[in-house]
Amino acid sequence: MSAALPQVSGSFGEKPTLTFPDAAPSPELEVTVLERGDGEIVEAGDDIEVHYLGQSWGGRVFDNSYDRRSSISFGIGVGQVIAGWDEGLVGQQVGSRVLLSIPSHLGYGDRGVPQAGIKGGDTLVFVVDIVGTRR
Structure with missing residues (x-):
């Protein structure tokens, strides 16, 4: 049984909106595929291209790439981003x-x-659209 997770509106490529449950977040990493793509499998060491929205649990959006109309790319599974992204993507x-x-x-x-409005101890919630990958 997975923990209560936020509801997500919008579909791939659109800026999502999160609605949080009236419950505490899980102390574990929770990964839910909202829409499954049919592209390549992301492997550790790949450069991954994504659009994303990040929000503190029950709090405000602290960053998103949709408003900038620009995806980001980075190495995945190699410590370039927070561990939750490396493990979850x-x-x-x-x-x-x-x-x-x-x-x-x-x-x-x-x-x-x-400076981003993320307090110590915050659970972070991201919606990530995986746009591409390069080996």
Whole structure:
């Protein structure tokens, strides 16, 4: 039985909106594929291209690529991003929309990112659209 997770509106490529349950977040990484793509499988060491929206659990959106109309690319599974992304996105398929609920120990921990409005201990929720991958 998985923990209660936010409801996500919108489909792949559209800026999502999250509606949070009246429940505490799971202390574990929760990964839910909202729409499964039919592209290549993302492997550790790939460069992955994504659109994303990040929001603190029950809080405000702290970052999203949809408003910038520009996806981002980075190495996945190699420590270039927070551990929750490395663990949650490796093994997914290109074209997928994935919901990640990332506890603080796999995010920004006790220090948070105050300039982004992320407090220490915050659970982070991301909706990630996997646009492409390069080996």
